[in-house]
Amino acid sequence: MNNATSSPPAARGPVDHDVRAQIVVAATEHFSRYGYEKTTVSDLAKAIGFSKAYIYKFFESKQAIGEMICSNCLREIQVDVRAAVDGTDRPPEKLRRMFKALVDSGLRLFFQERKLYEIAISAASEHWQSAIAHEACIRELLVEVLKQGRESGDFERKTPIDETAAAIYLVMHPYVNPLILQLSSSYTDQAPAQLSGLVLRSLSP
Numbered sequence: 001m002n003n004a005t006s007s008p009p010a011a012r013g014p015v016d017h018d019v020r021a022q023i024v025v026a027a028t029e030h031f032s033r034y035g036y037e038k039t040t041v042s043d044l045a046k047a048i049g050f051s052k053a054y055i056y057k058f059f060e061s062k063q064a065i066g067e068m069i070c071s072n073c074l075r076e077i078q079v080d081v082r083a084a085v086d087g088t089d090r091p092p093e094k095l096r097r098m099f100k101a102l103v104d105s106g107l108r109l110f111f112q113e114r115k116l117y118e119i120a121i122s123a124a125s126e127h128w129q130s131a132i133a134h135e136a137c138i139r140e141l142l143v144e145v146l147k148q149g150r151e152s153g154d155f156e157r158k159t160p161i162d163e164t165a166a167a168i169y170l171v172m173h174p175y176v177n178p179l180i181l182q183l184s185s186s187y188t189d190q191a192p193a194q195l196s197g198l199v200l201r202s203l204s205p
Helices: 018-034 041-048 062-086 091-112 114-125 129-152 161-176 178-183 191-203
Strands: none
Touching: 018 041, 018 062, 018 114, 041 062, 062 091, 062 114, 062 129, 091 114, 091 129, 091 161, 091 178, 091 191, 114 129, 114 178, 129 161, 161 178, 161 191
C-alpha cells in the first residue's frame, strides 16, 4: 500500500489547528450517540459549545466533518489489513488474511458503532472522496500481493495483472463496501475462507 491511506478533501482553516481536532473528536462522539443523518451543524455546534459560524471556519459542511471521521475509521481498517498481510511471507496466505481482515475489521468497526455506520453508508452511497480513496488503497495492496505471488511462482503470470486484480477486487468488494457488507453479514463466517480459496485456485500457475 506504500503507506497510502484514505484522505478527506481539504478542510478550511489551519491544517494543524487544535480546534479542528476538537471538532472532529466531539463530532465523532455526538454522531455515535445521535446518528449522522439526524444531526445538523447547528445541533453539533450547540453540543460542543461552539458557534455554527466558528465551525464553518474549519469545515465547509457537515459532510466535510463526516469525511474526516470516515477517513479516520477507514484508516483503522487499512491498518488492520496491512498488519494481517505483513504477518506472513507467503503470498497465498497474505491473500487469505487480506480477505479475513477486511471482513473482521469492517464488521467490528461498522457494527459495534451503529450510529457511526450511518456515516460509512453515506460515504459509500454518495461516493465521498474518503470512500473512493479507501477502495483505491485496498486495490493497491491487492496488486502488491499479486505481484509478490507472481515473483514467488505461487500465482500464474499469463493474465494481465490489472485484469486479475480487477476480477479479484470484485469478489472482495462486498466486504470492502459497508453498504453491501451489511447485506452480506449472514455469510461472513464462511465467506473469507471460501472466497479466498476459490480465488487462490484460479491463481494457480
